Amino acid sequence: MATYEVQSFEDLHNIFQKYDYMFDIFRGVKDAENHNLVPKIGRPGEHPAYNLLKYEKWILEKFKKESLPYLGNSIPLQYSDWIWLSLAQHHGLPTRLLDWTRNPLVATYFAIEDYPKCDAAIYVLKGEIAQSIEKFEKNPFKITKVCKFIPPQISPRIKAQAGLFTIHPSPEEDFGKIANIDKIIIKTASDDYLARDLRRYLNRYGIHKSSLFPDLDGLASHIRWLGFEHFNATKYWKK
Numbered sequence: 312m313a314t315y316e317v318q319s320f321e322d323l324h325n326i327f328q329k330y331d332y333m334f335d336i337f338r339g340v341k342d343a344e345n346h347n348l349v350p351k352i353g354r355p356g357e358h359p360a361y362n363l364l365k366y367e368k369w370i371l372e373k374f375k376k377e378s379l380p381y382l383g384n385s386i387p388l389q390y391s392d393w394i395w396l397s398l399a400q401h402h403g404l405p406t407r408l409l410d411w412t413r414n415p416l417v418a419t420y421f422a423i424e425d426y427p428k429c430d431a432a433i434y435v436l437k438g439e440i441a442q443s444i445e446k447f448e449k450n451p452f453k454i455t456k457v458c459k460f461i462p463p464q465i466s467p468r469i470k471a472q473a474g475l476f477t478i479h480p481s482p483e484e485d486f487g488k489i490a491n492i493d494k495i496i497i498k499t500a501s502d503d504y505l506a507r508d509l510r511r512y513l514n515r516y517g518i519h520k521s522s523l524f525p526d527l528d529g530l531a532s533h534i535r536w537l538g539f540e541h542f543n544a545t546k547y548w549k550k
Contacts, residue, residue: 313493318502320512326495327415334438336411336459336475339422343432343496352405353482363482367407368452374399393451397462397476401469407451408460408476409486411436416518417472422497423506424520430500435493436477454480457490467525511540 317323340346351357358366375395390398400408412418415433422431448454460476462469479486486492499506513519521533 312487312491314496315493316496316498318498318505320509323415323419323495323497323509330415330435331438332413336413336436336438337415337418338409338411338434338436339418339420340432340434341422341425341427341429343430343494345429346432348409348434348486348490348492349484350405350407350409350479350482351400352407353479353484354405357405364452367405367482370404371395371399371406374404391449393460394463394465396451396478397460397469398465400476401466407479407482409479411459411475411477413473413475414518416513416516417523419497419509420513420518420523423499423509426506426510427499431497431506433495433497434487435495437491437493451478454478456480457486468523471525472523510536 315322315326317326338348352363352367371392375390378398396406396408400406400410415435418433422433451460457477457479460478462474462476464470468474477486487494497505497509510519519533520536521530523529524532
C-alpha cells in the first residue's frame with residue numbers, strides 16, 4: 312500500500328495521474344484514521360453477533376417483498392439477487408457491498424463534503440481483481456473471493472456518480488488489510504479551509520450535490536450550499 316498526503320487540489324491532481332483510468336477505482340471517506348473498508352453489514356452494531364449471514368438474507372428478502380409498491384413500472388420479480396443487493400445498498404440497507412467510483416473527483420467530494428475536522432481519505436483499489444462475477448455465479452452469497460460488481464443503471468445516481476461495488480464473501484473482514492489499496496490522506500485536520508477550497512474546485516469541474524444526486528433533493532442541497540458560498544463573500548454584504 313502506498314500512502315500519500317495532500318494539502319491542495321494540485322496535489323490531488325498530480326496523484327490521480329498515477330492511476331489507470333480504465334481499471335482503478337476510488338472510495339472517499341470522511342475519517343482517514345478510524346474508517347475501515349468493511350461493508351456496512353459487517354460493521355459492529357449492524358447485525359446480530361450470532362448469525363450474520365442468516366440476518367443478511369432475511370433483511371434482503373424482507374426488502375424484496377416490501378419494496379414492490381415503490382418501484383413503479385419496473386419488473387422487480389425478474390431481478391436477480393445481485394440487482395436486489397445493489398438496489399438495497401443504494402437505499403441504505405446493510406449489505407455485503409462496498410461503494411466505489413471510477414471518478415476520483417467524485418470520491419474526493421464524498422470525502423470532504425461535510426468539511427471534516429479530522430483528516431479525510433481516498434482509497435484507491437487497483438484493477439487486478441475479477442470483475443462482473445455475477446455472470447459466473449448466480450448466487451452472490453456463494454462467492455469465494457472479493458470481486459468488482461458493475462450494476463445495471465438502476466438509478467440515475469449510480470450513473471451520475473460513476474458508481475460500482477465490490478462484493479465481499481466475508482463482510483466482517485477489513486478489505487484494506489488484505490488488498491493492494493493505496494491511501495490518499497487529505498490533510499483537513501491541519502487546514503480549516505482545505506475542504507472548503509476543494510469543494511469549490513470540484514464545483515468548478517461540475518462535481519457537486521446536484522450533479523451527483525440528480526433529483527430535487529440534490530438540487531435543493533446544492534442551491535443551499537451555493538447560497539452560503541455567495542452570501543458569505545464580503546462583496547455581497549457590501550452591496
